[in-house]
Amino acid sequence: MKKLYALVAAVAMMGAVNAQNWTLYDCSVLPENAFPVWGLGDKGTVYAQYSVTDGVLMETSTGDDDKLSYKLKITQPVNATWMFKLKAGEKKNSPEFEINTKDASGTVYRINLKLYNDGASKYIGLNYTDLADATFPSAKDFSVTDWHIYRITIKNGKEFSLYVDENVTPVLTGNASTSNQTQFLRFGDFGSTLTEGYIDWMAWEVETGYAPGEGTNPTAVKEKISNLDIVSVEYFTLTGVASGSNYEALPAGVYIQKSTYANGAVESVKISKSKK
Secondary structure (H helix, E strand, O other), X not given: OOOEEEEEOOOHHHOOOOOOEEXXXXXXXXXXXXXXXXXXXXXXXXXXXXXXXXXXXXXXXXXXOOOEEEEEOOOXXXXXXXXXXXXXXXXXXXXXXXEEEEOOOOOEEEEEEEEEEEOOEEEEEEEOEOOOOOEEOOOOOOOOOOOEEEEEEEEOOOEEEEEEOOOOOOOEEEEEEEOOOOOOEEEEEOOOOOEEEEEEEEEEEOOOOOOOOOOOOHHHHHHHHHOOOEEEEEEEOOOOOEOOOOHHHOOOEEEEEEEEEOOOOEEEEEEEEOOO
């Protein structure tokens, strides 16, 4: 069953303020089976293929025109952070990762990241920015086919920084370009080239735009809760209506099971109950 964690430093529903609230998709199931559910985005006549093996989401395509992407359609924030642990495969490019935010006036901006593995050239590429050639690095000792953690931060709707492997110095900074997209996050094969990539996890927050070392570190969520006691379990309908804490008393249906751990971490899992 897909697990999705919100790591909470101080959450309003727990009677505190100044929330630091990360959401983590651990890629142990396909995006359409996660919670919140990722909707389908770009679709080609032939779909790009997604599969999960040992908790890693793999995407691959067999032709340049193959495509299939996923999108998370929530309110576009002014400040945000999106992190993902990713590596490219042996084909030309990794899947693309696009974040859409808005400034105080409501103007929407986007920035798009993908890893290029084009023969001798292996680099990070950013699209939809004010940089003439938004690529990193020029050094040949950086391999996009190795695992790396990528962190995109957005401030004031359009001011971005890209960090690699939690180094506090960004590798690229600038401004995002205007967008007509309505979703917050989108990733996958958008078409036009062969793609292959592997995603271990991704995490996002929609309040601050944290640089490495700021706020809570979402990479520790699974480790933090794995050996902790569950202090409470609650059930909700898919529309968010509280349904109590007694699983046996629930009518048949689909629910969100929310488990709270001893350190305040919250695990939300979509479950199905066949009969009362």
